[in-house]
Amino acid sequence: MTAGLRYEAATERRTWMLSTLRSVGFLSVVDLARQLGVSQMTIRRDLHALENGGHVRLVHGGASLTARALRGAGFTEDDDAEGREGVAAFAVELAGETDTIAIDAGATGHAVARALPDDFGGCVVSHSLPVLQYLSEGRTERVVALGGELLPGRHAFVGPTTEAATAQLRVRTFFLSPCGIDARGLYAHSSAEASVERHLMDIADDVVVVVTREVFRASAPTRIATLDRMTKLITDQRPPAELACALRRVGVVPHVVGG
Template identity: 65%
Template sequence: MTAPGPPRGAPERRAWILTTLRTVGFLSVADLARQLRVSQMTIRRDLHDLQATGRVRLVHGGASLAPRELRLAAFPETEHTEDQERVARHAAGLVGCRDTIVLDAGPMGVAIARALPPSFTGCVLTHSLPALSLLTRERAGRVVALGGEFLPARSAFVGPTTEAAVARLRARTFFVSPSAVDSRGLYAQSPAEASVQRRLVDIADEVVLVATQEAFETSAPALIEPLDRLTAAVCDRRPPAGLETALGRVGVVPRVAGR
């Protein structure tokens, strides 16, 4: 069977460019011209048209997604559920107006960034690219980006460079949003992300679990920390009995965000 050729018409090419950018983050003009088998002038024309719609940002030698598209590509609006928003609003209510806080990767970190009140003038540390995009556009206060190797599955930075950036910092509160939680601890989907989350736990005076029921029903392979590193928890509903008992043993009484 013959493999399908590259898209030929302008609408098809531009759709292909957007889809590929959501996966790889950046595409050079030269690479696009080669893959799509058109001239670089044609590619520049496509990119300028995409930039005019607010979906692509032209950078030196190529293009990346515009901030709005980055946010949507990383965490579609359907992932920001009402339950997540309720937990995020409750968590944001725990933040002092001049606090230094850490936001975790994932939809919950973005939801908390959005829920911070206008009076917040403190500092936010985060390795979440969508949270950084939102905070630098829409919020007052300082933002510290914890850069490093980009992990597309979480739209976040991980690895030794990220961990080195964390090492000399300090925060009042880390809002940790793990992929899974059980009576033994908090879990991430990858060892690289779990390693960054452990470093963030180490620099925070308080570690607040922010989670919806999904985290209690999911498993993940990489242990971040045991439950005794938590100082508080905010959930959309009461955790399962065994987990609630385990949290109680370490002095954490989950706060259930009101409807």
């Protein structure tokens, strides 16, 4: 969407909000007002209406999508929302109380950020705008933002500036959420984001891939890395047979949450 494009009809605005939330996990009031060309008061009215309908959950400064919304009218029936919360909750148990961790962009990355316990005293590194916005409200001791060019749709920072920001960093665990995965590797929708994800993998002691079943069916054009670059795989469904065989060859045992 072009910045500043005005959406006069409330129904059209709210439909766009729900569609965008499904991709990015979180939207701020300020960003919505700018993108839709309306006042912040109008955006808040829209969000309250969506909250009353059970579609969004209001948090400080913006809103995230509820599980019910993903199964509502206009969206594909699936259990990805519940699965996403489950794999995220399992994943954060792998982080120590004072670890430095990196969190990927996308809805699953945002779920990982939300799943961090209240007593987490470590540091979070991320190129995800929704993750950074969520954690900026004092939800963790320290946040390192990897700035750069903002990638539309994914709401993630990418490019040389983002990659250069990782050069002097080290993280214990990178929670990676690729857009696709098969026997040949892990995939992203763009070469720019794949490059940032590779840089984050390079500075991590462990690379924990956190995905839901939708990723096994998805197609994405840019390979991030081969399967042997991951340390662990956390998912809500057993991988397809070909992928499972490839994982065994590289010594990765999937952790199936709820399976």
